[in-house]
Amino acid sequence: MTETVVLKLGGSVITDKSGECAIDHARLHEVAEELAAHRETALVLVHGAGSCGHPEARRYHINDGLTGENIPGVYETHAAVSSLNTAVVDALRDTGVEAIGIHPLDLALAEDGRLVSFETRHIAEMTEHGIVPVLHGDVVMDRLRGSCIVSGDQLVTRLAVALASRRVGLATDVPGVLQNGLVVPRIDRSVAATLDVGGSGNTDVTGGMQGKIAELLALADAGIDSHIFHVSKIGRFLDGTGHGGTIIGRSMP
Amino acid sequence: MTETVVLKLGGSVITDKSGECAIDHARLHEVAEELAAHRETALVLVHGAGSCGHPEARRYHINDGLTGENIPGVYETHAAVSSLNTAVVDALRDTGVEAIGIHPLDLALAEDGRLVSFETRHIAEMTEHGIVPVLHGDVVMDRLRGSCIVSGDQLVTRLAVALASRRVGLATDVPGVLQNGLVVPRIDRSVAATLDVGGSGNTDVTGGMQGKIAELLALADAGIDSHIFHVSKIGRFLDGTGHGGTIIGRSMP
Numbered sequence: 268m269t270e271t272v273v274l275k276l277g278g279s280v281i282t283d284k285s286g287e288c289a290i291d292h293a294r295l296h297e298v299a300e301e302l303a304a305h306r307e308t309a310l311v312l313v314h315g316a317g318s319c320g321h322p323e324a325r326r327y328h329i330n331d332g333l334t335g336e337n338i339p340g341v342y343e344t345h346a347a348v349s350s351l352n353t354a355v356v357d358a359l360r361d362t363g364v365e366a367i368g369i370h371p372l373d374l375a376l377a378e379d380g381r382l383v384s385f386e387t388r389h390i391a392e393m394t395e396h397g398i399v400p401v402l403h404g405d406v407v408m409d410r411l412r413g414s415c416i417v418s419g420d421q422l423v424t425r426l427a428v429a430l431a432s433r434r435v436g437l438a439t440d441v442p443g444v445l446q447n448g449l450v451v452p453r454i455d456r457s458v459a460a461t462l463d464v465g466g467s468g469n470t471d472v473t474g475g476m477q478g479k480i481a482e483l484l485a486l487a488d489a490g491i492d493s494h495i496f497h498v499s500k501i502g503r504f505l506d507g508t509g510h511g512g513t514i515i516g517r518s519m520p
Numbered sequence: 521m522t523e524t525v526v527l528k529l530g531g532s533v534i535t536d537k538s539g540e541c542a543i544d545h546a547r548l549h550e551v552a553e554e555l556a557a558h559r560e561t562a563l564v565l566v567h568g569a570g571s572c573g574h575p576e577a578r579r580y581h582i583n584d585g586l587t588g589e590n591i592p593g594v595y596e597t598h599a600a601v602s603s604l605n606t607a608v609v610d611a612l613r614d615t616g617v618e619a620i621g622i623h624p625l626d627l628a629l630a631e632d633g634r635l636v637s638f639e640t641r642h643i644a645e646m647t648e649h650g651i652v653p654v655l656h657g658d659v660v661m662d663r664l665r666g667s668c669i670v671s672g673d674q675l676v677t678r679l680a681v682a683l684a685s686r687r688v689g690l691a692t693d694v695p696g697v698l699q700n701g702l703v704v705p706r707i708d709r710s711v712a713a714t715l716d717v718g719g720s721g722n723t724d725v726t727g728g729m730q731g732k733i734a735e736l737l738a739l740a741d742a743g744i745d746s747h748i749f750h751v752s753k754i755g756r757f758l759d760g761t762g763h764g765g766t767i768i769g770r771s772m773p
Binding site for chain 2: 333338339341342345360365366367369370372373374375376384386388389392393396397398407408409410413
């Protein structure tokens with residue numbers, strides 16, 4: 268079994284976050300060409316929602332749970348991010364990558380915002396046949412709240428652990444985690460305590476960069492390092508050469 | 521918790537099986553109106569693939585497993601039946617039913633053609649909030665074959681058991697199970713042994729009426745009766761009045 272790479276495309280990388288589901292098809296095409304050039308890699312792709320889903324989730328307060336009134340928001344949020352997923356899958360297939368979309372709402376159960384059931388063996392089976400499963404941040408059913416939002420970052424950590432991945436990358440629209448305009452090369456829990464990276468400026472219901480670091484520190488606790496880098500460095504990340512970004516890892520003893 | 525009804529729409533009910541993904545939108549609209557009139561019912565809907573998916577599954581020999589060559593057939597088959605699922609969900613939402621599509625490929629794992637992993641707690645959570653999950657026969661990953669086809673009938677039995685449903689209905693384009701042109705009112709294992717119902721005349725890779733009866737006899741063994749009736753009788757089935765079709769049940773002692 269070849270090692271599986273888990274790669275996330277940030278929502279702001281593939282959409283214009285200031286618009287309403289404004290998909291950046293040119294960027295998607297560039298990313299697809301890069302992934303097609305690394306077709307031998309066993310890959311699971313995850314993408315954020317960006318402006319496809321975040322506005323709906325916010326409008327319907329989906330992350331706060333279900334009341335009588337906001338139930339249509341489950342469909343509306345899911346439909347918006349699913350349309351982005353279709354665009355990602357189509358871009359990949361256009362370059363010959365055997366991509367298939369997987370929607371977390373269809374399989375996941377959460378409790379108070381955290382996944383408690385999430386099958387991954389069929390996803391592993393796909394990668395063994397050269398299929399690239401493409402998942403996304405999504406609304407999912409939550410047995411305490413009714414519904415919640417599961418971020419792409421939470422999915423990345425869940426998949427990385429389940430698939431025993433040792434190569435986890437997050438492609439963003441910045442060169443890495445920035446502090447005073449400079450990339451922080453390595454973050455562990457002690458470094459994280461000193462950082463002030465700020466929230467996401469746009470409509471992100473999942474915690475922006477702070478939420479991302481919290482997820483990835485938990486992944487580091489499980490012994491899996493992760494890499495945050497600019498989307499233009501995907502090829503270098505897949506090649507294992509320097510990407511100039513941030514590595515999130517376990518505290519040095 | 522209200523009792524959940526599991527209702528299946530046969531593929532030949534909502535598509536023209538002699539065409540290639542020829543969706544019968546008028547029929548879908550009629551069914552949607554009927555379900556909208558029974559909106560108080562907690563309902564899980566399953567539909568067959570009909571001419572959306574069966575031709576692709578057959579062309580790529582998806583049910584025989586994955587080889588190097590036929591891997592694109594997973595996507596092609598799934599995309600075809602997913603397009604039918606979208607049409608079903610849209611028809612329901614147009615009449616005000618809070619329908620959401622759930623794709624078995626996204627959650628299921630099979631072994632030699634039978635489901636071995638299939639989460640249903642999120643589906644139950646949906647029905648408790650008045651959402652109607654709409655599933656469908658689909659290609660799924662299979663840990664022995666690589667891939668297989670899971671029929672809508674297999675999904676019905678799995679869902680009925682998991683959701684402890686006591687009202688399971690299968691709407692078809694015939695009035696029930698026919699023997700010499702007449703409806704057989706009740707089938708148990710002893711009656712089934714004497715039947716010659718024939719196969720499906722069109723491109724059905726899941727066993728037609730014989731496969732259906734085999735699934736439903738297994739469901740009867742688990743103590744759950746099921747009803748096969750003409751699609752025009754959905755309202756009568758939901759009302760619990762006579763539908764003039766076939767009941768599949770356990771053998772009388």
